[in-house]
Amino acid sequence: MSISLEQNIVQLLEKGETTAINLLYENYGDSLYGVILKVTNNEELAQDALQETFVKVWKNAKKYDSKKAKLFTWLYRIAKNTAIDKLRSYNNKFEREVQIDKSNVYILPSSNLNQDVLDLREHVARLDEKYQIVLKALFFEGMTQQEASEELDIPLGTIKSRLKIGLRELKKVYDL
Numbered sequence: 001m002s003i004s005l006e007q008n009i010v011q012l013l014e015k016g017e018t019t020a021i022n023l024l025y026e027n028y029g030d031s032l033y034g035v036i037l038k039v040t041n042n043e044e045l046a047q048d049a050l051q052e053t054f055v056k057v058w059k060n061a062k063k064y065d066s067k068k069a070k071l072f073t074w075l076y077r078i079a080k081n082t083a084i085d086k087l088r089s090y091n092n093k094f095e096r097e098v099q100i101d102k103s104n105v106y107i108l109p110s111s112n113l114n115q116d117v118l119d120l121r122e123h124v125a126r127l128d129e130k131y132q133i134v135l136k137a138l139f140f141e142g143m144t145q146q147e148a149s150e151e152l153d154i155p156l157g158t159i160k161s162r163l164k165i166g167l168r169e170l171k172k173v174y175d176l
Contacts (some may be wrong), residue, residue, distance in 0.1 A: 013061035022106055028072060033077040039083035042090070048155045049086040053079045123173050124166075131166035134159055 002010070005027060012020035032053060037046040056078050064074055124135050137148040145163070147158040 003007060007066075009065065010036050010066060010071060013057075013064065016061070020061070021156060024053065024057065024075070028075055031072070032075060036083040038059045039080060040090075042087075042089050044088050045090055045113060046083070049083045050079070052086070053082045056082060120170075123170055127166055127169055131162050131169065134162040135170075 006025070009023050011022050012023065029050070033050050036049045036053070037043065040049060053075070057075060058080075064071070064093075068074075068079075081117060115142045121140070124132055125137070133152060134148060134154075137143045137152060139144065143151060145156060145159050148154070149159045152159070154162075
């Protein structure tokens with residue numbers, strides 16, 4: 001009795017055989033790419049999402065249950081969710097970048113600028129390094145607290161504490 005291609009791939013995945021990924025890509029790659037491209041409507045994002053899909057499939061291969069869904073259905077769900085996540089991430093990044101362009105900071109007349117504020121970077125550089133890192137990420141690089149937490153690998157609560165302390169130290173400089 002011969003086993004189907006799907007059963008063969010599932011068995012290879014269960015054993016952790018890398019040939020399973022090759023077979024998946026050869027037999028399902030185009031279909032999954034089509035699904036992802038339809039969601040993202042962007043070839044570059046779709047290619048990234050397809051790659052991430054196969055990584056997720058490999059990492060979660062032991063979670064697949066043939067009694068719950070056919071292999072393609074399982075792959076389809078992973079691909080579609082990955083594409084949605086990729087699109088959301090891209091749109092969020094794009095929206096943050098666009099907001100910079102909408103700022104009126106570039107049209108302020110120079111006579112209205114407080115000269116004491118212009119040396120802010122210099123004052124930040126005098127703080128303890130742990131406060132500098134957080135303030136630079138949040139104010140000079142435009143990260144959110146959550147993004148800074150993830151990027152710097154520092155707990156969110158610590159980011160908030162260091163921000164508060166760093167701002168308090170800067171306030172001492174400007175409240176002479």
